[in-house]
Amino acid sequence: GAYVMFWWCGAEERRLILQRFAVSREVMQTSVEDVFALAAAEGWDDPVARKALQFIERRQRNRAAIEKSPFADLEAAVMAAATQGLSRELVSEIGYLSGVKPLTAAKIMGDPGGEPVAILCKATGLTRPNLRALWRSMRRPETTADGAVHPDWERVQLTYEMLAVDRAQTVLRYWNWSLSSALTPTLLRAIRDGEDEAIDEYSAPERAAALALADNFGR
Template identity: 30%
Template structure:
């Protein structure tokens, strides 16, 4: 029966009494686990999570700072404070031990941009949380995440960002600095990055394959009936020199009227797709041309003739400047045949896989 039924007025607790009660509850909730039972701690956690907004901002900040270093701190309360205004949430979002991956994902979904930025910079961020941030993240958030070297980025996340970097170049340099970037994805990104990054990719993401070639010996020389597997294995086969007589014939056939013949002929000699060869010949940067020439064993004169043929194909569009010729000439001189062959077949494999994926998607 209510007190009013006995003619008694309830005693309203004022703000000071309310705050005092909540502080006492918080003190009890933060006692070592050995002093309270799990059930009691759970009750206190739920009550405090509901009522913590009654405390002023200064008290909420102090409470967040007390919770942050305690792995076994009340999680509901930690979650409520982590969703509070950003200055209160900061200690928990940057290094708060009570928050698990699921909590961080919830905060990222329910919080604002400031909450997400702090999560993206959080030390030791897991790939599950990073994936969620990338799915809906803007450029500033993703740049913060890429700059966080302690964050674990999944292969799927890196591939998503590599593809986005074609339209969002601000991702390119941070992606090149990530340890998770694979040879395949670096060579995919090669096609849309500026010349300095192209050279970095060719330096860092190509390798001499001596151990692979030694282990496999002549087992990979023949073509396989399984097209997809044959494409995949092309990146580990030994380089194959072009037939110089046929090369001289192709390059001496004249300019633009023989574009298709030259493209198909060079592709056949290098065992790559005509689409890949066409892309190499049409690329205005010129680095792919130097890589192709070195991969198939051309000498300097033959490389020069190839440049002339490629320029003729462009019909006056995107003609190389002197600096371009010096840059690709230096690349031709410094890259080894084996490393060039690896890059060439990474490009071809990437294009072939795109075609196969698009084809299977249409069925």
């Protein structure tokens, strides 16, 4: 719930959510180390086990996406965005390389506050210069008219510094799950058309996705 509320909270509320609810998955990872080996030996055939293990595994980047990508790695895609500007194709590619769906990547990079970009960078192991490059690719300000650090950029940098990688991954993976796994063509149509009563009939994950994405459809 708190991670969904994050999208329409102010800066201070967002900071509190990240401080209080961005939990570590270390205990779970240690507890199921043998399960990873068993699942891999079985070819990841069990969809429920696969989804659960994907949520807590340590690796965030998508190795399969890297093999298919025109870019050598995520860093190269970010630098291309900084040089060329952030196109729809680059947003999708950065999302794939980061281990999230294009819809999730678009929501993150279109967020007015900017904190989700810091979370994406921290979760995927991108460095501070990479964060700056991605910020610039989004044409977001770094300084104010009088030359001071822009409040948005300062807040984004603080968000990057305050979160450990593991906790950032927890947030990013929940967003990816809540924004993409529950969406169906019918739900997308209900979001687009502003059918609040219809949305109320959906499950909790589906309603969470609808609430988080409503602004993107002009509601």
